[in-house]
Amino acid sequence: MIRYVLRRLLQLIPVFFGTTFLIYVLVWAVPGDPFAGKCGQTACPQAYITQMTEKFHLADNIFVQYFKYLGSLFTGDWGETFNGTSVGELIATSYPITLRLAVVAVIIEAVIGLTAGVLTGLRGKGFLDNLVLVSTTFLISLPVFVTAIVLQLALGTNGLGLIEASVSDNPSIGELIVPGIALGSLSMAYVARLSRTSIAENRRADYVRTAIAKGQPTSRVVGVHLLRNSVIPVLTFLGTDLGALMGGAIVTEGVFNINGLGGLIFRGIQNRESATVVGVVVLLVLVYLLMSLIVDLLYAVLDPRIRYD
């Protein structure tokens, strides 16, 4: 087990350098002058451009720039935005909010998705199955921003009046439920389908038949034997999804004006704040890597075949 963990940890290093380098190059190499639109209808004064170029090492070779950035990153300095705000500070204020939102979304999709999946998987064809099939198809076909805006308008002040169009600066869990539904809706549909298929398949597996033949109560057959085996693919999905949700929150956070990481990227891209974008994406890469590591480890715990490989 320890060798397995070590191997997985070592694999993270090249992945980290590779992804951050790609991101850095891609973001800073976006064609166009970052100062082009900064000064309204006139061109920016040369003195301003010179100062900014120097401050952000823009005149250097992109590799040099990257290593300078990496150097300061390892000392805990995430860099500065063009208006002089520390990116580290921005991330520090916004990541708890995004984390809260992502957790709300994962809980919603896990609870609703798994319940729907287990129920339909056990019962098989029927009204409920059709209902879940139709509604998940519907949700999958809707992009997140449509779901978000529809929810915002339908439940907002001009609709049912249940929620406000934007959440407060430091939103409570309650305020995040509707944005969480919007954010998690797509994955919720996948979780429902994934667990339904998985359950339906395993229902006829030999070990389930054996368990029933042994005379075990249905709750134990379903709860322990069936669910534990069926949940592996779902768990993989949920784990990586938590990472995806942190990034996928871009649209949702933009719509509900949530000051999380997604909102930070949303504005960063709008204003061409490359420092912010790189910083947040690097963080997301870390979260992703960590989440997939955890999922792999959980896998190893759930399935001995992987552990002893």
Add this chain to the structure above:
Amino acid sequence: MRRSRRLWGSSAVVTTLALVLAACGGGSSGDSTGSGGTDPDGTVSVYGTEPQNALVPTNINDLGGTKAIQVMFATLVGFKGADAQPFNLMADSITTTDSKVYDIKIKQGWKFHDGTEVKAHNFIDAWNYGAYAPNGQLNTDFFSNIQGYKDVHPEDKNAKPATDKMSGLVLKGDYEFQVTLDGPFSVFSIKVGYQAFAPLPDVFFKDPKGFEQHPVGNGPMKFVSRTPNQDIKLTRFDDYKGDDKVHFKDLNIKIYASQETAYQDLLSGRLDFMEALPPSAVAGGKYKADLGDRLVTGHLLGISTIALPYYVPGYDNLELRKAVSMAIDRAQITKTVMNDTYVPADSYIAQGIPGARTGVCQFCKFDPAAAKEAFAKSGFKGKLTIASNADGGRKEPLTAACNSIKNTLGVECDFVPATDFGQWRSIVTGKKLTGMGRSDWSADYPSIEDFLNPIYKTGGSSNDSSYSNPQVDSILGQADATADKDAAVKLYQQAEDLIAKDLPSIPVWDEKGVAAKSKNLKSAGLDFRRMPDYPSIEVLKK
């Protein structure tokens, strides 16, 4: 120079969808003006965007930052009323005999928010700071006609400035200083009303980094706190002596990522003021039903033109310019596409500016027959294009203009979108347009001069068409040098007449300025810079 840089990230798809969906939401509450009194200690929240730079007046020219700067600092001259009449705010008097040397006396007893008195040296220090090249301030060009600017800001970017003080600024006492310009410039006494000319307190020069965290101004409101991407909080400065006091206590500039969301909040009363409406609300005139008497209309001092750059092959052709101009049905487009948020334009100066006239551009009327005739004479072959950034509702009117040209002249015309404002401006300033381009201008300070020199003088900072007419240059030079205000205006008008004959760009429409207030406010105005007119805001008692 300040241009609406609202990059409403929502893609066209989002906008269209929001539009369709919003149409289902509809509904408005009419009972907005309650009969209750006003609350002098109320709180007002206004829509904001993240400032582009730290809140230092010489380094801010975007809408988001200006919204805070403008009310935190008081300049020598203020502007009031719909036509932005200049009046002496911090200045006691500004006198000149030759429009070259200005004697400026400031009022005594005014204080910065940290309690120190505003003195003449605060102005001189601030202006020197703004002009000094190594400081890299965005608004440095505003100081460029003060004597000695070249010494602190050499044209060669690698040269080290010889000094950090401009010779044209001379301290005459605690409350008096003298400004000498490179040459006569009659509009200087209005120009100093621009925010870049605000005084800076001594604490700024001691610790600029600390100042950025907690700016100290001399205006009607003082800084409380700022959370990036979230809000900027200001509160009333009770020692303020100016005429433009505010009639509420706290100001919360709330930063939104999406204008659509802000608009929803405005309708529900969570946000009190928005200086512009999202495209989905403007479409189909929906905002009129949404807002009712909460609609705030202003009078923006700005014009929208379409530039025909002289460097594009085939465009150096007066008949073509006439044909295109006469082929655009301005009245129809402003009414049906822009839903009365704009009015047709036929001159190069925004209406309301002293010296602005109507009908200066004789080719700015829709005249299909004459347009066809001019087009035949021009001998132009090929396709016409109009380029612009497509976000923020820019695309629709220009597409309509293109269609109008196409239908009238029978020539192919396409709208060419740029992804965002930044990319768009780099195309224009890099002189890489391959056809016509949107060329809008809003006044930095309300003067006829600000509509001509930067845009039509050879090498002007916003001369998008690369227009150059020696006669225009010489008349503009004369006008700048004329001390008598009325005589100067006459000369500027002459220059405008000449420009209207050459049609370097085609005036199309003027923006009225449509803003919105919430049901919590009794009154609110929109000023000529598309800023909330803070002194006019009154909060209803809850």
